[in-house]
Amino acid sequence: MEWRDRGILLSARRHGETSAIIEVFTPEQGRHAGVVRGGTSRKIAPILQPGAQLDLAWRARLEDHIGAFTVEPVRSRAAVAMGDRLALAGLNAVTSLVGFCLPEREPHPALYARTEALLDLLGQMELWPLAYLRWELGLLEEMGYALDLSVCAVTGSAEDLRYVSPRSGRAVSAAGAGDWADRLLPLPPVLRGEGDAPDHEIAQAFRTTGHFLQAHLAADLGARPLPEARARFVELFSRSLQTP
Template identity: 65%
Template sequence: MEWRDTGILLGTRKHGETSLVLDAFTPNHGRHAGVLRGGVSRKHTPHLQPGGQLDLSWRARLEDQLGIYTVEPLRSRAAVAMADRLALAGLNAVVALLGFCLPDRAPYPTLYKQTEDLLDLLGQTDIWPLAYLRWEMTLLEQMGFGLDLNACAVTGANDHLAFISPRTGRAVTASGAGEWVDKLLPLPPVMLGDSPRDELEILTALKTTGHFIENHLATSLGNKPLPTARAAFVDRVELMTHP
């Protein structure tokens, strides 16, 4: 068995004395691990930072084996991330969430493309939090927990949407909320694409998406604890609201 693909590095772990197991997210083969022989060498170490783009070749005798990687670096994002605290927190959140929820060897080409586009925006502080929010909404959708923001779950109206049901992920209008208003999550206009970039709205939206990641996605994965990197990124966005 053998294939070649591009991939975003999610992480590494030691394998023996000189090798590493690479955990990568690829467009055509999904999240896929493999052994990189000599991965701890000076030749490889500078290019094996989380979020980096790699040209990957994988081979194994049988498809279900761990297999061997050979790699060539395509794009490093480490320098941009290290130069900006928001970028570093964002990069850590992205790779941590992907490592948290992606199953092995299941392709998600749409999510891969949006992840690649998001990481290419690292360092652009003015647009990155909004781009990240949209990525997180895509992540929920791709994992089977997409939010239904097209119309009110109660009235069927598609305007004046103001809340989201924490149970179903469906939008609700202010008039349709009724006596349940205190139990609903906020639906800021930025989640509907109806307002310009606003850090306070983005922060509110991230708390809403965070509910579904923690209470729906994580629950489906056996109640695994969420990566702390996501909370650290939300904290960094919150600092932007207090100049």
């Protein structure tokens, strides 16, 4: 069995004396693991950095074997990430969430395209938090947890939408919320693609997407906690808003 594809490196860990086991995300093969012979060598180890774009060839005797990769670098994102704490935290959040959410060897080409485009923006941190928020919304949709923010779930109106139901993921208007407003999640305009997307709205929106990632997606994956990398990115972004 063998295939060839491009992909994003999600993680790498040492295996034995000289090899590494890597996990990659590719458009046609999905999340896929394999061994890289000599992966700890001076030549190959610098290539195996999370977020790196790789040309991959995978081969195994049987399809269900872990198999072995040969890798060629296409693009490294390490230099950009290492030069900015928020960029590094964002990169780690993306690679960790992909590894956490996706079933092994299941293709998600649309999500792959979104992920590659997002990581290519890493050097533009004035754009990146909003792009990352949209990526999280796309991840929820891809996993079957899309938010419906078009009309109020209670009144059917599209006016004055202020909240999101934590159970259904549907919008709720101020009138529809009534006495339940303090139990609902915020719906800043940025979540509906409206307005100028100020950073404080993006921070609010992360609270809402984070709820559905943890309480719905992660819960259905066996009640596992979300990767800490996601919380670290959101915390670092939120702290940056308080810096004069």
